[in-house]
Amino acid sequence: MKKTLLLLLFFSTALGAYAQTLELYLKEAELNSPVIQAMELRYNIAREKVNEVNTLPNTTIGAGYFVSEPETRTGPQRARLSVTQMLPWFGTITARENYASSMAEAEYVEIAIAKRKLALSVAQSYYTLYANKAKQDVLDKNVQLLDTYEKLALTSVEVGKASAVDVLKLQIRQNELQQQKEVLEQQYLAEQAVFNNLLNREESISVEVVGEMDIPVEDPMVEKETLTLNPELLKYDQLYESVVQSELLNQKENAPSLGIGLDYVTVSERSDMDFSDNGKDILMPMVSLSIPIFSNRVKSVTKQNQLRQKEIELQKTERLNVLENAFAKAVSQRNEARIAHATQTKNLQQAKDAEEILIKSYETGTIDFNDVLDIQELQLKFQTNQIQSIQLYYVQSAIINYLINK
Template sequence: MKQFKFEYILMILIMTFLSVKAKGQETDSLEHYLEVAARNNPGLNADFLTYKASLEKVSQAGALPDPQLDMGIFLKPMNILGGQQIADFTLMQMFPWFGTKKTAQSEATHMAKMSYEKFRETRDNLYMEVYRQWYLLSALKEQINNNRDNLQLLKQLEELALRKISSSSSGSSSLYSLPTPPPVTQNNRSTSAGNKMAGMGSMGGTAMSGSNSSSMTGMSSSASNMSADMSSSPGMSDVLRIQLEMIEIENNITTLLSDIAAEKAIFNALLNRPVEIEVVIPDSIVKVPFIFDERVSINEIERGNPMLGMFEEEELAYRAKNEMDKKMSYPMLGLGLQYMLIGENKTASMDSGMKPEMSGMDMIMPMFSISIPIYRNKYKAQQRENRFMWESARENYNNTLNMLQSELFKLKHELDNADRKITLYQKQAQLARVAYQLVVQEFVTAKSDLTNVIQVQRQLLDYQLREAEAIAEYNMKVASIRKLGSFNTSNN
């Protein structure tokens, strides 16, 4: 019991430390949102209050049964030897067999620990939902960045197509080149679009050494009014196809922004906050560092999984209940006191020869009682019931452990697949960037048509989107593996 109280106090201190630590963290960090969810989520708070209520049963189980007071008053005093009996009072206190209270407290303690394990299970499920929403939002944000980067590439391609039309009409045979799109890394994601525009600016200065800003403005206006001179401008269909691709990507960005707004509402609901509160998402999604160790993971599951802990406490609770029922089959002892209120009866005293000073004396009588549990079958049945229940809890423990180990290896397999996908899409995206630069060079020199350019551009965007999804999937699998052993401060 003392050890359990120490564990409860230690848990309160840890939660207080985490609360103080979170106040010094950035409000846009995942750790901060996890702390807010643990503090505000109504479902988690409900389970914690249930746990606190179960702690109160420990002291209740160790209390003695209430004493019993019997009172009887004679409406007409009854004549007895030595006076008239007016009333009778009996106070009796029953005591269970030795050690019964201790075993009852032990059972209540284990039941309270079961409530705490249920609270931990609810907390881990809540953390998992927060992790899932966080990585989903990060992946959507990364996909928006990828679409915007590809939109910039299409704008650059549109400018090349317009220059190609302009050079064709003027009879110029100057060549145009597009620099290789810089590889998008986690460090330069926020500035990749700016770098591409800067690169395009330098390319434009090289390709149009004889042009100025006024000519660019004129070509932009001609693109907006292309319907008037489409028939007289060869290559204008390429510009239209590029603009169709741009409209599609702009629609993708709008859809992703709408998805983010919906997922933010779900995220705020987990934190029990108004849905309109802004959720600060990092600019890019990164793969969390994780090293899988089979033996360590299995040990963490056996040591920390709340479902296993719940079955362990259930078994111990039924073992304690079995001991308590066994002691309840022994006799109960009772100590009491009887007090009889007797009034004086002078006539009866003179007739009986009793001394006058002894007439009307109240009587006090100590009492002792004992229960006789002669119906043994019900007590034996209770003990058999408890034995079956703790054996059932043990089987549930073994079955759950097997399922958790199977889930662990399944998650490890899915984690490896996600890791391979990340590597694959990174390589494919890198090759697609090189291919895109080459096919654009072929396009401006009339060695390739626009169809090939758009196809490679679509492939590049597809690989980037798949890479973001694969990273989010990888991070979710890591969180799922950690959940099997129960989240702790080092995991968070």
């Protein structure tokens, strides 16, 4: 997998005109995330292991002094120096590098997964903030509407067409709405802290969310086939490849090892004889071969690798089933959100029509403020449900994009 893979634009197709603000938050979250930074360091460590394995075994250097000097034809031997270097079989170092690289790539896939999960969490928190803010705006408008009705009720009381009880009911209802708004404000501050923590910044920083969102006329095109490219599945492919490389390395390490060396022996001159090689030092090149005769360890590692490959295949199949279930559920809930939004839109329009009828009734002096409260409560219910439908739609769109975006 290429390191240039970018996962910041998951939600652009679903967000449409709302993507710009969220996109900036997504970029900031990825840049500031300590989790991702730690994983990138772990990936760099894994990459550095490629250089670590690209080395030969330690060179062996030995020195000895003959306490009892052995006599040779050219003179007594005084000391011995030796140097030996073992060399792994051809291709062994390359196999080690390939195995280390495969493990590093597995670490990189984990980074891609972490980025996706972080982006999804940021988006979900963002939509929660939007829904909270939208509900506060709706409550403000309903409080203003009740204030208008209260003035109508006071006027009606003055002319004897309404009672003070109607005014008190309207005021009580206003108090309830004000309470709901204050509760929402506290919930907004709590969610804002969650959002800022995801961006790894001060909890008190104000978060800007779009003022209005709506469900698009048509859903973005989704290709379920790209589900197989989700990093959560690619992780298993990379783990499988690392096991393949592990087995290739295991076979290479079962091959013989070559050794080359040099012995140097110092020789003293013989005093009782005079000849051309008298006291000539000895220089002896050496070659050795290390053969693994007992291969039980290699056979055991091979068997373990085979079992590990089967395990990874089963884990990938199980994870694919989980992701497919999540995809089907997200698509279903997004469709449910669209249906609910359409229904709430119709209900809200009918509630407004009923409100207009009540207003016209006031002109004839027959307004019933109990009906006013009922209609107002219905309008608030439909408006709140409409906001929740929008929130659900975009949350499920974010999940879908998490699952299928390349």
